Amino acid sequence: MKAHDSLTPFQQQNHQLMIGDKTLSHIEMLVGRTPFYVYDRVTLAQTVKQLKNALPPEISLHYAIKANPYPPLVNFMQPLVSGFDVASSKEMLLAIQSGMPANEISFAGPGKTEDDIRAAIVAGITLHAESLTEINRAIALGKQLALKPNIAIRINPAFELKASGMKMAGGAKPFGIDQEQLPSILAELDYQALNFRGFHIYAGSQNLKEAALMEMHQKTFALAEELVAMTPVPIDYINIGGGLGIPYFAGEQRLDLSLVTDNLASLIAQYSTLKDIELIMELGRYLVGEAGLYVCKVVDVKESRGTTYAVCDGGLHHHLANSGNFGQVIRKNYPVVVGNKVGCSNDELSTATIVGPLCTPLDILADKVPLPPIEIGDYIAVYQSGAYGATASPQAFLSQPELSEILL
Ligand SMILES: Cc1ncc(COP(=O)(O)O)c(C=O)c1O
CATH class of the missing domain: 2.40.37.10 (Lyase, Ornithine Decarboxylase; Chain A, domain 1)
Incomplete structure (x- = not known):
């Protein structure tokens, strides 16, 4: 076939x-x-609807604009999803102008400049800090602007998303802050100087193996629970990443979503410590x-x-x-x-x-x-x-x- x-x-x-x-x-x-x-907007709307119907209601769906930043498409996606993830100041402007509320926009990606961070603080979106330098830059700029930066920390977990088209975690990576560094960072963070929103745990992209995604989710929830226990302030959300792939090549099978979503539902039931925290799934290609x-x-x-x-x-x-x-x-x-x-x-x-x-x-x-x-x-x-x-x-x-x- x-x-x-x-x-x-x-x-x-x-x-x-x-x-x-x-x-x-x-x-x-x-x-x-x-x-x-x-x-095709019909396909876009159907894809989002089918996924939302399959996901446990506790999970909010965000679109990662990097997958396709064509402005009419971004505007079309805006009412269909709960938030946008952006990877640059330019994508941030697209997200804001689509009408997405600022507190539903996150800005991830290494190498954010002072200009990027300043723009994000002024916009009121959430910076997914990829390093301690970024956190400190945001705090310093926030003080200058007399605005508290919204910050979540992107984690480079010790685990990887196996069998992924693109592995973005586990081992040495330029993305996020190593999980092992978090105890000291969370203990020393100046929580008065920022609005601490949560954690972003992104392990990989383009995955068509249900078992690998399920294992990643299980490890993500366990890590999230540890991080929450270490954080002295309440948090708003855990972004559990994405990684759902689409079949490109002959012989590739579509994901059996029910395996992944049933597993998520049972993890949500199991991890009651996370029950008051919003869970976000962030996807690009699967949606568009x-x-x-x-x-x-x-x-x-x-x-x-x-x-x-x-x-x-x-x-x-x-x-x-x-x-x-x-x-x-x-x-x-x-x-x-x-x-x-x-x-x-x-x-x-x-x-x-x-x-x-x-x-x-x-x-x-x-x-x-x-x-x-x-x-x-x-x-x-x-x-x-x-x-x-x-x-x-x-x-x-x-x-x-x-x-x-x-x-x-
Ligand atoms: C942080 C982050 N979020 C989302 C994505 C989107 O991945 P995909 O389009 O495969 O869903 C990527 C891809 O590299 C990413 O690095």
């Missing part, structure tokens, strides 16, 4: 891939060109990744020593992750279709390699995939492209034309 057979939320009509009532050609007319990213398509157009079809190449007007510079150059060890194909020839029978398919216009062998959209016969002018649509697309790609590389984005 091709990955997209089990994944796609998008319909087809007369061999045309449809986003709502629009074909890709309609969308090209709307935005004025290819390539473009298109994000499947709601987006990247679409480009075939500008040339050529044969080279037995391989058919379809050369497109878009590629690595717009969608680095799909090209396999965003941290992947082995390149695999995202689900790809010819958007104006979907649903062709299997005997019409032949193998083609889809490449972009950049003069580098890294610029691959799909390597040796079975597709209907490709012609110049066809639309290539890459699924699972709603997260880490436009802003996670080197768009200025080779000074190619810009791409468009649209939320429909």
